[in-house]
Amino acid sequence: MAINVRAKYLNKTEEMSFIDRLYLPAIVKGMFITMKHFLFTKAYTVEYPEERKPIAPRFRGRHVMKRDEMGRERCTACYCCQYSCPAECINIEAAEVTGDIRNNHPEDKYARVFEIELLRCIFCGFCQEACPKAAIYLEEFYELADYDDRSKYLLTKKEMMETEGKPVKYRV
Amino acid sequence: MEEWIIDILISLAKTLAFFGVILLWAAYITLGERRFASFFQNRLGPNRAGIFGLLQPLADGIKFMMKEEIIPKNANRAFYLLGPTLFITIALIPWAAIPFGDTVVIAGREVKLQIVDLNVGILFMIAVSSIGVYGIMIGGWASNNKYSLLGAIRSSAQLISYEITMGIALAAVFLLSGSLSTRDIIIAQMQSPWHWNVFVQPLGFIVFFVSILAETNRVPFDLAEAESELIVGYHTEYGAFKFAMYMLSEYINLITASALITLLYFGGWGIPFVDLGRLGLSVNLAGLISVIVFLVKTGFFVFVFIWIRWTLPRFRYDQLMNLGWKILLPLALVNLFGTAVVALLV
Ligand code: SF4
Ligand code: SF4
Numbered sequence: 386m387a388i389n390v391r392a393k394y395l396n397k398t399e400e401m402s403f404i405d406r407l408y409l410p411a412i413v414k415g416m417f418i419t420m421k422h423f424l425f426t427k428a429y430t431v432e433y434p435e436e437r438k439p440i441a442p443r444f445r446g447r448h449v450m451k452r453d454e455m456g457r458e459r460c461t462a463c464y465c466c467q468y469s470c471p472a473e474c475i476n477i478e479a480a481e482v483t484g485d486i487r488n489n490h491p492e493d494k495y496a497r498v499f500e501i502e503l504l505r506c507i508f509c510g511f512c513q514e515a516c517p518k519a520a521i522y523l524e525e526f527y528e529l530a531d532y533d534d535r536s537k538y539l540l541t542k543k544e545m546m547e548t549e550g551k552p553v554k555y556r557v
Numbered sequence: 558m559e560e561w562i563i564d565i566l567i568s569l570a571k572t573l574a575f576f577g578v579i580l581l582w583a584a585y586i587t588l589g590e591r592r593f594a595s596f597f598q599n600r601l602g603p604n605r606a607g608i609f610g611l612l613q614p615l616a617d618g619i620k621f622m623m624k625e626e627i628i629p630k631n632a633n634r635a636f637y638l639l640g641p642t643l644f645i646t647i648a649l650i651p652w653a654a655i656p657f658g659d660t661v662v663i664a665g666r667e668v669k670l671q672i673v674d675l676n677v678g679i680l681f682m683i684a685v686s687s688i689g690v691y692g693i694m695i696g697g698w699a700s701n702n703k704y705s706l707l708g709a710i711r712s713s714a715q716l717i718s719y720e721i722t723m724g725i726a727l728a729a730v731f732l733l734s735g736s737l738s739t740r741d742i743i744i745a746q747m748q749s750p751w752h753w754n755v756f757v758q759p760l761g762f763i764v765f766f767v768s769i770l771a772e773t774n775r776v777p778f779d780l781a782e783a784e785s786e787l788i789v790g791y792h793t794e795y796g797a798f799k800f801a802m803y804m805l806s807e808y809i810n811l812i813t814a815s816a817l818i819t820l821l822y823f824g825g826w827g828i829p830f831v832d833l834g835r836l837g838l839s840v841n842l843a844g845l846i847s848v849i850v851f852l853v854k855t856g857f858f859v860f861v862f863i864w865i866r867w868t869l870p871r872f873r874y875d876q877l878m879n880l881g882w883k884i885l886l887p888l889a890l891v892n893l894f895g896t897a898v899v900a901l902l903v
Contacts, residue, residue: 409763412869419868423596430601 445510445523448501450545457489458546459520462496466512466521474505475512499542503529521545567663571672575652583808584614590808590863597867617801624797632794633699640696641795641802647689648806648813654678655816656739658826658848661841670848671740678739679731679821683724686772686813689806690716693781693791696803700794708790711874712781715771718881719778723768725889726761729896730754730821743825750829755822761892762822764885769814771881774807775862777869780877815858819851826851 404410431438440446451459462479480497482490489495510523531537588603588610595602606612628637655678656671675681690713697709731737733754734745746752755762771778782790792803819825826847838846872880 415868416864419597419864422599423593423864426599428595428601429599432601 440525440527444525444527445508445513446525446527447503447523447529448506448512448540448545449522449524449547450499450542451520451522452547453491455491457491458495459491459518460496460499460516461490461492461518461520462494462499463517465515465517469511469515471509471511472505472507474502476500476502496542499545501540501545503538503540504535563666567666567668568672571668571670575657575672576649578657579649579652579809579812580805582812583805584618586808586811586859587617587804588613589859590866593860593863594867597864621798621801626797626799629700629702629794631701633701636695636699637794638799640692640699641792641799641806643695644689644692645802645806645809647685647692648809650685651682651813654681654739655813655820656743656825656851658851659844661844669740670844674738674740677737679727679737679742682739682813682817683720683727686810687716687720689810692806696795697791700791702794704787705791705793708781708783708787708793711783711787712774712791715774715778715780715877715881718878719768719771719885722764722881722885722889723772725886725893726765726768727821729758729761729889729893732893732896732900733757739820739825743820743827746824747827750824750827753822753824753827758822758892758896760888761896764889764892765822766818767880767885769817770862770865771877773810773814773862775811776866777872778877779871780874783871785871811859811862812855815855815862816851818858819854823854826854 453459462477464477464479467473467475467477476498477496477500478498479494482493482495486495508523512521513523529538591613592602592604592610602610603613604610606616628634653672654675656669656674658670660667660669662668693712693716694709697705697712700706730742734742736742736745746754750756774781780790781787787793792800795803828846828850
């Protein structure tokens with residue numbers, strides 16, 4: 386199969402003509418082709434921090450935990466996400482909902498601790514798929530690079546949770 | 558002031574100015590090469606340091622200085638350090654004989670814009686640049702690395718083979734100008750563009766151009782470096798400033814090659830159809846214009862070298878040797894013979 390429609394088949398048994406064997410015409414032709422690129426083709430470079438490529442609607446970036454329409458945390462610490470996580474990077478500690486926090490949680494159980502080790506996470510999105518409460522999503526934030534401080538990569542519930550009415554504040 | 562003091566001062570000033578210009582230029586070719594390469598490949602290239610990336614060579618220089626100096630354990634220490642030093646020294650020496658422009662008048666005396674006007678200028682340059690292979694050979698051998706050694710061997714074989722064709726192609730030029738002095742060769746081409754050696758000696762020019770491309774170790778003859786096969790050949794084991802020295806000398810060689818092409822085949826500082834001497838300009842202004850013309854022409858050929866690099870693929874080793882010995886050498890000989898016959902008859 387030819388790689389593209391412009392590919393030409395050469396009959397290898399055919400002797401090259403004298404002009405072909407001079408190579409100079411072919412070289413000049415090639416030089417004009419590169420010059421065409423030099424002068425007329427626009428660079429494809431996306432100058433990253435200033436320009437960004439649009440991301441796909443189902444892009445899987447950093448995790449975000451959602452609240453329901455009444456502003457309560459959706460997550461009920463069912464462990465489905467932890468169970469399905471292939472990288473085993475989710476750590477949940479469940480606790481009973483009592484007293485004051487009742488109006489903050491729809492059910493009797495909630496996640497007292499909910500951590501994701503980002504360095505182990507492979508951003509597969511299985512947690513998002515597994516969640517029966519639509520509580521965890523991988524959203525568009527992807528600039529996770531950092532140096533020095535690895536403790537930043539232990540994502541806590543506080544960092545992931547939407548505050549009421551406001552989008553999640555991403556850490557840079 | 559005594560006469561000789563002025564002479565020495567002028568020589569010193571010329572030397573410093575020359576080397577300053579050459580080193581600066583070579584540093585900026587590294588930027589030019591990278592940016593032009595990007596344009597050929599529809600990219601942007603380094604454009605962050607300063608406007609258009611103009612401070613990039615400075616940043617690179619600082620980076621090279623700050624890096625750790627590593628000498629491989631089994632390398633031959635003395636020769637390992639000698640390699641790049643020798644290479645850059647030899648790369649700079651030919652500039653003693655290259656004229657940048659016509660004459661100017663300083664302190665009441667005529668000063669040629671050339672460090673020395675040797676009567677065997679071209680011969681001197683070829684002789685010196687042929688020692689350059691030792692810089693490569695020593696560096697490649699002393700690093701005690703198979704890729705370095707292979708690169709060095711390839712490079713020396715290539716340089717030796719192509720020097721012969723280059724020399725013979727040049728002999729035809731000497732026959733026409735009747736002199737080995739760079740200045741005389743330029744002046745012999747001054748009358749009109751049709752006296753430029755590129756039109757008088759088209760075959761010789763092609764042979765010379767291909768040979769000098771091989772002499773500078775540039776694509777398509779970069780077998781000494783051959784990133785894909787030999788990592789980078791003879792300077793694989795070099796890092797930090799020693800690598801920078803090799804890199805810089807290669808670019809200096811590139812400028813030397815372009816300057817040679819300009820002065821041997823494209824009329825040096827002559828402007829087509831304009832006679833600077835008859836325009837009634839002051840001597841210094843005419844001198845300045847001649848320098849600019851020379852630099853522009855040389856710069857153009859530097860660009861052509863870069864252009865070729867991003868167009869052509871690398872030769873195979875046997876193809877390289879075939880081209881050198883079986884095609885270019887006979888062509889150069891035919892050219893020399895034809896020129897000699899014509900020069901005798903006319
Ligand atoms: S995206 Fe995949 S790896 Fe990351 S936490 Fe979710 S399930 Fe685990
Ligand atoms: S995020 Fe979803 S799946 Fe994970 S524990 Fe909470 S409710 Fe269960």
